[in-house]
Amino acid sequence: MEKYEGYDKHSTKVFCEAFNIGASSFKHKKRRQAALDKVRLSHDVIEEKIGRENFFYTKSKGGLINILNCNIGNKDMNVIETILKIILEEKIVPVQAEYARVTGKSQSTISDHINFLKKNNIILPAPTETVIVSSKETGEILSKYEKKIGDYVYYDITPNGSYVKLDEGNQVFANNMYKKLWTMEYFQIGRMQQKYSIYESDLKGFKTNVNKLVWVKMNEEFNLHNGQRKIIPNINPEVKQQLIEYFGIGACNHGKGTAC
Structure with missing residues (x-):
């Protein structure tokens, strides 16, 4: 049967199972047509009645849905x-x-x-690594959190609400500067935390202020209105x-x- 070359043959039951179609809804004309229309987004479908039973011949079209x-x-x-x-x-x-x-x-x-x-x-969650800060004197864990790993995009939110991505050269420069500023500031936090056995919960406000300070410097350096960064979604x-x-x-x- 040349016209079915390259097609897979299914009984009605197998066809419904293969394409997540409710068997009962497939008996209703409108729902049946809607289901077939959806399958045809990704597959060529030929329906044929043999005796008293319907068979469906399908062949993938390729494309995004597949x-x-x-x-x-x-x-x-x-x-x-x-x-x-x-x-x-x-x-x-x-x-x-x-x-x-x-x-x-x-x-x-x-x-x-x-x-x-x-x-x-x-889209998958960003990979993470566990960061632990312990007391130098007692070894007690003072803070433990998951740090996201991935590439970030740096951008500005302009006064009119537009989102403007920094150009590629400045992406690299901004990323290096951000990490340098955070490393400098966080080194001070970590040293203070370990020396005085300060718990993470007591540092939240301080870290928020550090983040604001970092972005004040970033905004000044790159002439931004409201600089931000976001981890690129992980496909x-x-x-x-x-x-x-x-x-x-x-x-x-x-x-x-x-x-x-």
Whole structure:
């Protein structure tokens, strides 16, 4: 049967199981059509009746939905595509306000789609390392926290609320300066914490003030209105390269040390 070459043949039961379709809802005409329309986003489908039974022949179209390999339900593929492309291209600041601006959707819609990507392990939590500060005298643990590991994007929030990413040269400069300032200030905090056995809970206000001080210096150095930084969302490496190829991005955009 030449017209079915390259297609997989399914009984109705197997077809529903393969594409997460409720068997009972598939009996209703409107729900059945809606389910078939969704499958046809990612697969060519030929339905054929043999005797009293229906069979479905399917062949993958490829594309984004197959890369993600999950049931998108009522999510908007255009929104999902835009979020992932913004993250990988690194031309726009990867924050919800910018996703909303580009897609024309509300931030609540964006939040819902980001949660979906996280739930389906497309966006993964940033790797962390455990940082422990102990008392020099007693060895007692004074603070213990997880430090995120990853690349950061530095940007400005202008007086009119626009998000402006620093250019690539200044990204490197800003990252080096931020780490240097924090290292200098945090060294003083850590030394004081160990010497006087100060618990982490008693340092929160002090650390907040240090962070403000660091950003005052950053804003002055780079002539920023409201400088910020954000860790770049961590795309699952199992699908990252496929997404890069799908979007036609080409060479990896991460110029700050993250492997592709």
